[in-house]
Amino acid sequence: MRLTNCWFCSSTIYPGHGIQFVRNDAKIFRFCRSKCHKNFKMKRNPRKVKWTKAFRAAHGKDMTKDKTFEFEKKRNRPERYDRNVTENTLNAIKKIDKIRSARAADHIKKRLKPNKKKINDDALGEIDQHINLIKAPDALQQDSEKKKKVLVSKKKSVQNEAMEE
Structure with a gap:
């Protein structure tokens, strides 16, 4: 079973699904659904359309430049079976998954960090x-009286400093 990626949005296309477009120069474009095909025909750039993986990668929304993705690259050279190598590979896969999930969590934290101050x-x-819903009316009056006293004392201190100079 051969799985291909959509030319426009990069999602996987399963056998028997999607649309295939062949240009005059024999270049083949595969699309997962009519939405991608129509956007391609409208000559839209996938890096500028917000719902595509290309946009997310170009604008730092997804982890694309992580070295753990290099382990999943397809290798077409045959390897001789060795039980020890297979066992070590399976253990390494578990470690890589842990590393990748930790890096993904850090990536999300970094993306949310600037927004935290704004929310606060x-x-x-x-x-x-x-504030009137939180504090009692009497407390509000006392606070306003305290503020007035503080303002008056500040004005007096500023006037005294001006007189001394």
């Missing part, structure tokens, strides 16, 4: 806007 600021702004 938004939450604080929301609290400031609706």
Whole structure:
């Protein structure tokens, strides 16, 4: 069973599925569904269409430049069977999967890090806007009186400094 990738979105195409387009120069384009075929006919660039894998790779949304992906490359040279080599390979696959999942988690953390401060600021702004729902009315009055006293004392200290100069 031969699995191919869609030319436009890079998803896998299973046998008996998809559309095949052959250009005049005998170049073959395979598409997983009519959506990809129509976008190709409209001459859209897959790197500019947000739902494609090419866009995600070009804009740093997916882990594409990780060295653990090199282990899955297809190798067409035959190897002589050796039980020890097979056992070591299976153990290495488990380690590689652990490494890849850890790197993927780090990648997600790095992508979410800049947004964390914005979310925090938004939450604080929301609290400031609706403080009357959180604090009792008496506490609000006391806070406003304290703020007035602090402002008055600051004004006096600024005036005193100006007089001394």
